[in-house]
Structures are given as structure tokens and as C-alpha cells.
Amino acid sequence: MMNQGGNPQNLASVDPNVVENRYIIDASQSQTSSYLPSTTGSGAVPWNTHGVDNRSAENGNISNSTYYHEQHNEPLIRNVQDGQNATSLANSSSLGATNASDYNGYTSYPNASDPYGYGSTGYQGYYSSYQQPPNHSYPQPVGAYQNTGAPYQPNSSFQNTGSYAGPASYSSTYYNHSDYQTAGGYPSSGYSNQTTTWNEGNYTNYTSHQYPNYAADTSASYSSGPSGTSAATSVQYQQHYKQWADYYGQNQTEVSCAPGTENLSVANTSNQVCPVPGVTSGYPTANSQPLPTYTSTWQQDSSSSQMPSVQPTATVNGSHDSYWNHGAQSFQNHHVIPVQQNFQKPLDSNTYDNFQDQNKVACPQGPKSLYPPAQQIPPSYQPPPMQTSPLLDNRRVSKVQIPTNPRIASNLSLGLAKAEKDNSTAVAAKPAYISVALPKTNEQVISHDTADSVLKSGMFPKSLRGYVERALARCKDDTEKTACQAVLKEIITKANDDGTVWKRDWDTEPVFLLPNTDLVNKDLQSTPLSSLPKYKRSPSRRTKSRWEPLPEEKLTDKLASASNNTVKFSGWMHSNEKDRKPISGNMSKENGLSNVKFNPPEHKSGGKNFQLPIKRPRLAANTFNTAENGDASSDSDKEQNITAYYSGAIALANTPEEKMRRENRSKRFEKASGNRADFNHFKPKNAGIGNLYVRRASALLISKNFEDGGSRAVEDIDWDALTVKGTCQEIEKRYLRLTSAPDPSTVRPEEVLEKALLMVQNSEKNYLYKCDQLKSIRQDLTVQRIRNHLTVKVYETHARLAIENGDLFEYNQCQSQLKILYTEGIEGCHLEFAAYNQLCVILHSNNKRELLSSMSRLSNKAKEDKAVKHALAVRAAVTSGNYVLFFRLYKTAPNLNTCLMDLYVEKMRFKAVTCMARSYRPTVPVSYIAQVLGFTSVTPTIEGYDEKDSDGLEECSEWLKAHGASLVPDNSGEMQLDAKASSSTLFMPEPEDAVSHGDTSLAVNDFLTRTSTQPS
């Protein structure tokens, strides 16, 4: 017990140690300079505190410039720490309970007692610090670890790789010395190395734990991470990921840290797995395929522990949920099993390796049962893992010191670090393992099933995946999908049991009838619902975490959060929502049974996993992406697929219209955004999921052409192949900004668009309606990449309409498009619009250079044009301030020049009156002002103005008064402007119709009338 307790503590300590070490290192500057900034970051403070507790001494030692050194030192230190930890543990309480509490604390639960020294507060601080100043502290580390990051990037194929890689590497460095070392040591191996390291680490550390780790990982990857609590964090991370790609990496690292590195590593595998489930087919296959022994145990676990809904979800949609569940369950299983099945664990680890390998693309073989996958990646690794694994077993038995384990694992993972590893393992690894096993046992009670399924994933034939995809493609909605998934799961499990998975020709296998969704739903929901109240915590947390930086949630909030989650997430994953519920149910069970318990195992795993963290970010990212995408394709080459998928997704997402925008955006937001875009892209097609899948498949095909996916330039993508051909026959269509790929069924072909344009031109309705219609026409033109006379006509129509209504924003959009279209040689009224452009530049932008260049661009022929001439004359009048000329031109303006000038009239009048007040003495007749400043419709003779002009006169005096002029009647009763008195009182009143956003077309009244008509 003590040992066990010690182990969790050790793990915890290890985490802090790792972090601390790095920080310390930074402080000491022994490490590379790059680290220093990170250490200085906000994170440093919390960590430092930890470090003080655990290992002040260590830090000094650790200051090694190279990481390898650190490892060596660390183990030793850790031993010391372990001792400390052990004591602390003893103080705290029994194994499981203490662990759980620690874990909670770790996850940021306030409950957590701080037996470990770093307590929840530390993590919270870390989190908070992390979010705010993540950039500062992390970026540098990234630079330092670029090696690891780089290899990783290709795998993920994220556009954001730069940032992403950074965080990944960073996390590894931060939390897992071992991981970091491996990365540093073997930059060439890159991702594969990491994965191998992970395997090794797991393997060595926990033969028994591996599964738990895996589970944790899955959970982490799926939700966030470490155990139930971690899940919440993971969710947050996912959110972060989406929202702030840059930060995401960091967040992940954080998560990994808190949950323990184990989760991270597991997360990697789980991530890979997860995508599959999301997609549907891939996941189930993976589950079935794993090693027989392994699978059997897992399957049993899964069956018992997992909710009925969970299982189907796991196979089909609920990759996330299932994973998560699996994770938790797996933890439990591990705990139970570890002692019994040490050997099996190695096997399991192997399977994991396979998964990873598959994911890595580099190793398509995937489902090899034993080490081979790991070996494939770096041959050197195999021996160490082997050694380590036995050691681990021993350790378990001995249960000596936990802290060493993580590092040892890392060492193992590192080919170079073998010797070190051995040493470390010999010293302390064993005890750590034991401790891990204990917490797990607590959890075991709940269920192992999910983990099994997860493990299995990756072992299925590709054709099966295709089969699943086909089956799912028929589903019209989520309920059908889940039902379908359940059936699929059955089929696959059966096939797997009787060993026909690989024999059957899935390509020709007839697709089963769609199950009755109602029944399925009931099945799915009943179990989860029953458990929901209790368990919602974890799910809710997850959801919340996504949106909130801190994972903390109150129980009462959980329900609401859960619902929120579904809503929020619904955007990108319908299937996920459903899955989540079941998951949450599962989670809740697990959590309910062992929120505390879970946590401890995670802790342990976390400690061990330090090695893993590197992987984790990736994994998390992967999982996240896959989850979002609901990517069904999860096979041996899952990694490839993912990358390909991303690129493909990007390609798809990039409708020609949004090509550039998307490209930029995806760059900005990292891969996550790319995924999202993909998802969105598919989303519109949700009406027909089949369509969606077809699309995706094509996207995948395209993307596969580019081995390096994200790194490939977007220009290389054949846009023609992706251009939509509209089929919609509706003439009227509301504009909706596309957030995803367009659906051909809602896009109108050219002939319909022509009718639509005509309809708009003849419409009696208001500008808002017309603008909306024209925008939708423009959108349809753009997505179909139609650029011809019709396009020009549409833009010209819209531009004129916008001018007429003073909508400069819309006008500018049209004008810039028209400029391009004209230069492409498409005929149009380009002279008319050249004049508009002139006026616009003169009157509404004060850019002299732009004015010059637009003037110099005018051809002689253009200068002969009436409209252009007029525009140039207006320019002259404006630059010289000649208001008389301006208003004469105003009255003789051709086309819509008047409308553009309208927008400048107010300014011009004010300037004029200011000028008059300054230069005229003593008075100026208002009638003259009205005439000169265009208030009267016709230029009257000097003497008289008839009735018609009296209106203008009235208007003029109103205007003058409104602008602070002082008017006095003269002897004959005619109103005069008192120039001297006015010269100091003139002012420009605030425009009455001004709107804060500057767009009067969005005036509140209008908005309210529009929204009020719609049922709430």
C-alpha cells in the first residue's frame, strides 16, 4: 500500500519534477537558452513551488545542458523525491483514496489535498498562467525542440505545424524529460521515435499500466485527458485547439502534464483510434483486431463496463465517447489486471505500438501484435523496451520507487538512453509501476471494455472500414447513425470472434438493413440517461472545459454544461453529441465509481507518462481533429489519412471563393481550423450524409496525392475538380455566409442565377432584400467559379444599388471585384465604374497616392468619357475647395455620380460655410448660400427665386442653424448669415442617423423588425 501510495505520489512528484526540472534548468540556465524564457513564464512560479517541495536538490543537479543528463540526474533525484513523496503519501491516506484526491487536485479540482506538494492549486495556477502567457513562455521551448516538432508535423499534416509542433515538443519537454530526450536525441526518427518511445515507456513502466495508460490516453485524447477529470481538461484543450491553434499545443501540454504523461501517450493512440470511431468504420475494426488475448480481456471489460450505447458508439460514431469510456475503463482494468497479466500487458503495449505505427503512416502494418511496430520505427528501440518491460514487471512486483518510472520509460523510449534507462529502471522504476497498478485496481471494478475496443481499433481490414462507411453513409440522421453503428459493431464483433474479419470480402458484403432507430435510441439513451445525473459531472466538465480555460465545474452546473456542450458541439458533430451522452453516462459511471480512484491511476500514469507528453499533443490534436471530423478512416495508415484528410479538407473547404481566405485562416488557426473547415464543409451536406462521405472520400483521394498534405501549397490543388455545379432551381435564395463547402443542391446554376438577377432588378422590395439576394447570387457565382458577363452584370447591379443606397461597404466589395473582372477582359460598363472609383477615392479616402495612381491609370480614352470627365472635374473642385463648382457638378452628374457625391455634400457644405463666414463681411444672404450650395433644385437668376426655391431656402436656413450659424434678417426681411458671428460658432453636428458600426443598413429598427417576424 505504501508503495502504491508512494507511486502515485511519485508520479505526481515526477510531473512536478519534470516541470520543475525544466524550470529549474531554465533558472540555472544550464539548459539551452530557449528554455529560459519558458521558465521565466508564469508557469514557472507554480512549478517552482512544486519543485521546492519535491526536489530542490534535483534541480541543481538537473541543470545539465543536455537532456540526457537530466534524465540521469532526475532518476536519482526522483528517488529522493520518491522518498519524500512516499512520506507525504503515507501522511495523506490510503492508496486509492489518496491517489484519487491527488488526482482531483491535479485535474484542478479544488478538493485535492496537496499531499503531493503540487496540488491542484499548482495546476490551476499553471492552467491560468498557461492560458494567459502561454505564448511567451512556450514559444521559446518550441524553438528548442523544433526537431521533435518537425517530425511530428508531417504526421499530423497540420498547417499549423509550426506552432503545433512547438507545443508538442514543449509538452514533452516540460513534462516528460524522457520524451524530450528522446525527441532531442533522435530528431531524425521524429514522430515514429516518439511513438516508439511512448510504447516503450508504457511498456517499461507499466506492463500492467499500459492499458490503463491507454485508457487514460483515450480519455485524454478524447475529452482531454487524464482520467475522468482529465477528460474535462481535454475538452478544454480541444476548444483551445480550435480557437487558438497556437495555444492549443500548449494547452495540450498542460493537460498532459496535469493528467500525467501517461494520458498523453495514450491520448496519441486513442486519438488515432478516436478519429476512426468518429468516422465510424475505422474504429471498430481496430478494436476487433488487437491481439487475441488482449482483445478478449478487453472485450469482456468493455461489455461489462461500457454502456450499450457506448459500445455501438465506440464502433461507429462515438469514438470519442467510447474512447473516453475506454480510457476510464481501461484504467480500471489495468489496475485489476496488472498483476495478473504482466505479460499480456507487454502484448498490449505492442498492440498500442501497432496503433501508433499505423497512425504514423510510416508503419502501415499496424496490427502487429508484438513489438514489431515499435521496432519498425527505430530498430534500436526494441531491445530497450524488451529490457524495460521485464524490468517493469519486476518493478511491479517489487513496487519500489515510482518516480523513476516515468523517466525510465522515457529512457527506454530513447534508443540512446538505453543505458540510462536501464539504470533508472533498476533504481526506481519498479516501485512506480506497482503503485500505478494499485490505483488502477480501484477503477477496474467499473469496466475494461472500452479500452479493449480501443485497443482493437486499427486492426481491421481497410475493406471493412469501407463497409462501415458505406453502411453509415445511408444514415440520414444521428439516431439512425447510432443505430447503424450498433449493428455494425455487432457484425464486426461477430466477425472478429469467428475470425472472419480478415477473410470476408467486406467490399462485397451486403449492407444490412437500417435498424429501427427508435429502438436503438432507447437502448442508447436508457443506460446513459440513468447514469447521467450522477455522472454528468465528467461530461459536463468536458464540455465546459472546451469553452472555459479552467476545468473546474460544480456539480449543479454539470447538467447545464452538458446540454450546453451538446449545443456547442452540435455544430461540428451531430454524431458526437449522441455519442457524448452515452459517453457521459459511461463516464459518469466510471467517475461515480471512481472519480477519485480514477484520478489516482491517472496520476500514476501521468507520472509514467512524462515520456508520453510529447506524443500527447499530437495525439490530442489528432484525436481532436478526428473527433471533429468524425473521420471514419482510421486504419494502419490512419496518420496518413489524417494528414491527407486535412489537406483534402482544406482543399474542399477552400471553395474558390474562399480559397485565399481559407488558406490564410487555416494557416492562422492551425490544423484544427482546417479540420473544422472540413467538417463544416461536409456539414451542409448533412442532409445527405452519403453525399458527405463521398465528398470526403474524394477529398481524401485528392489529399493523398500529396504525401505531405498540409505542407503542400494550396495552389497545387485542382480546384476545377472541386468546383461545385449547382442544381438548385429556386430563383430566390437568402444569403448565408458559407462556413463550409457549398452543397450543390442549394447552389443555383447560371441560368437560374440570370433569372434571379432579373428578379432582383425588377423587384419592388427594399434595398436590404435586394442586397441579400444579390449577395447570394454572388456567392453562387463564386462557388461555381463563374466569371463572365453575368458575373460582371451582377456586380455592377449590386454596386449601383449600393451606391444608390449609400452602402459604401458593399460598393467597395463590388468595385474591387469589378476591377479584377475588368482586367480579365470581361466587358462591362468599366468607364462608368472608373468614374465611380475616381469619385470614391477622391471623396471617401484621403489617400493622395491612391488618387494619383488611379488618375494615372486612366487612359486617354477614359478621360474622354463623360462620366470620367465629370469625376475628374469633381476631383479638381474638391482639391481646390471650389464649392460652387462642386455643386454645379453635383447637379449635372451623370449616372450615379450624384449618389456618390451625396455622401460628400455635407462635408463640402460645411467647408463652404466655414469659408464664407471667414471671408464675407458683414453678411451673406441665405438665398445665395442656398443657391451656391445646392439647396435649390435649379440655379435661379440672381434676382429672384420662385416658390419652388423657397423650399430650398427653408432647408438651407434649417441646415445653417443646425450647424451653428447665426442668421439675421436684414431690412427687407431677407435672412442673412452673420458671417462674423458665425465664424466662431460653426460646428459639425453629429449625424443623427449615425450608427455605431457605421452601417446604417443595419439600423436597429430594421434589425428588430426582421428578427421579430421570426418565431423565437
Add this chain to the structure above:
Amino acid sequence: MAYLSMGEAHRRITDYLNRFSDAVFSQDVSSLKQLLSFSSNSPFLISLADALNLFQDANRLIKQSDKYSQFGDIILPLFRSLQNYRTGNLVESYQAFEKSANAFIQEFRNWESAWALEALYVLAYEIRVLAERADRELASTGKSPEKLKAAGSYLMKVFGVLAGKGAKRVGALYVTCQLFKIYFKLGTVHLCRSVIRSIETARIFDFEEFPKRDKVTYMYYTGRLEVFNENFPAADQKLSYSLMHCNPQNGANIRMILKYLIPVKLSIGILPKDSILVKFDLVEYSNIVQALRRGDLRLLRQALQDHEDQFLRSGVYLVLEKLELQVYQRLLKKIYIIQKQKDPSKAHQMKLEVIVKALKWLEMDMDVDEVECIVAILIYKNLVKGYFAHKSKVVVLSKQDPFPKLNGKPVNS
């Protein structure tokens, strides 16, 4: 071209390699410069290009010796660039050159001292010129010219290397000037701002410590920027600095400076001597100056119209156009003088009709309202002191200095 034997080609290439590595090792900038200066068209480089075209496997030669191979990243693309340069394939040449330049800057970064600054200057110059030529080639084949932009971003990188502290900072202004040239050519002058800020806000390095020629160029370009902004006092100051410090023997440069300085000076009421316009071939301004002297609006408009394209391109059109008000002022002043000669007591009352008549005589068809407006503006802008009486349509001039001179101050806007 005379027949070139393989051995000769080999010898020439090896010769180049030797000279390159010797120059680097002995930190001999002047010879290194020659090795990089494509546009000098030195016979040595031309013969080397021929040799390279004959002897295709220069790579092997470079790799042969550590002495050369450490510069392989620089020399290999440089050779490729030279080959393409010689065969007139400028786009290819540019691409290779940029690669080479990138490798060079990498090396340069590692060199402690700034000994190779001169070579870097050559590189910066060559890459710009090459990019311009490559763009011309691209444009002629209907492709979008983008090489100059690429050269701009390369030079920005160079600027980053130089702009820090230390001896290398002295080279920052040269690169800045090259960047200006690129930005002005591309019409992306807004990009200048960041560079200017970096130069002008740096306290650690006094502007006067930069080389004179760079200072002159820098002041010329920043002065032009001020012309765009119509910030005439600043433009005057910068362009005058440039004019005072530039090489008095270099007429072309003086002319370039005067091209902007003259409109600026005109705007603040300072007229040049005709002899200067003639000497530096700036006769396009002579009519404008004449119009200002005479108050001849027609002449001004005519001059603007005659040289419209030219003025638009150089960016002084709007500046010159604004001189119109000064011409009106001059015209009014002339009328005033004539009136004063006739009847000094009523000279300060100027009837609007008279002005209209004068303008009509100049064939400027403007009605009373318009002229009234002009007069109002003149008063408003303080070009004329006095007021306008609308009822009697008379400009009442101040008895004291009714037509104040600008004296170096810009017209009130």
C-alpha cells in the same frame, strides 16, 4: 565565342572557387565584391559563365575540396544563376541568385565583424536589379511579375540582420535604400514606414554615422514620401538635405532631387531661377514657374495638361495643381497694383467684375459666382487679406500687406 576547351573551363571554375574562398578567408571584400557583381559584366564573370555552360559538373568541383564545399550553398546556386544570366534566362537566374543570397546572409550572420558589408551591398543591389529584369521577362510572357516583391522580402531579411546593434548596423541604411527603390517601384510605399521607423527611432545609432551616400538616398526617398503626404516643410527639409549632401558632380542625382524639391519649394512660395531649370533639364516646370510669376492661370493649366502624364507618374501633379491659388493671388495682386497706379485711394476695393474680366482675358471662362468662390477661398486661406462684400460684390483688401507672402510656409489648408 572562341572555342573553349574542357580544361580551360575547368581552370576558370577552379580559379573562381579559389578566388572566392581566398577572399572569404582573407576577408578581402573588394575581390569578393567582384565575384558577386553580375551586372558589372566583367570579362572574368562572363568567361566563367561560358565555362560553366560547358563544364556542367561544377558541383563535383566544389565538393572536391573542403575549402570550396563549405561555400557550396552559396556558390552552387550562384553558378546556376550565372549560367542562366549569361543565357538570358533571368527568371531562373533570379531564383538561383536568391538562393545563393540567402545562403550568403546566413554566412554573413555568423561572421563577427562587418568586413563583408560591401559584398552584401553588391548582393543587395544585384538582387534588386536582377529581380527587376526578371519581372520584365515575366511580364513579357504574360506571367505575374513577383520577383521584385520577393527581392523586397529578401532585403527585409537582410535588414533584420543588419539593423541590430554592432558594426553591421552601418549597412542598414544601404539596404533600406534598396528597399525604398523596390517599394517605390512596386507602389507599395506604405511598406517603407516600418523601415523608416526602425531607422529613425534607433537611439543607439546616430543617423549621421551612416555613410553619406546612403543618407542622401534615404533623405531623397523619405522626402518623396513627404511630398505624397503633402507635408511640405518636412519634404523641403529632407530634400534639401539630400541636395546639399549629394555629389555635386552627379547631375542626374541632382535632377532627381530637384524634380521633387522644386514643386515643394513652389508650394511654399519659393521660385527657382530659370537657369536651374535649364541646367538640370527640368523645363517642364518652367511654364509653371512662369505662370506663378505672372499670375497666368491659363499658362498653369496648360502646363499641367501638357505634362500631365509625367507629373502624375512622378506624383507631383496634385502638388502643382494646388499652385493655382497662388496664381490667383498673383493675379489679384497685379490688379491691385494697376488699380493703385490709377487711383491709390480706391485701390483696396476690387470689384469682382474686374477679376472676372481679367480671367476672361486669360480665356478662363468663369462666372461671377465661381470667381466669388475663388476669392472667398483666397481670403479663407490667408492668401489675401481682407473681406468680401457680397452685396456690392467687392473685395475689400486690407490696407496693410493685402497679399502676404508665403515665405516658406505652406498655404493654409
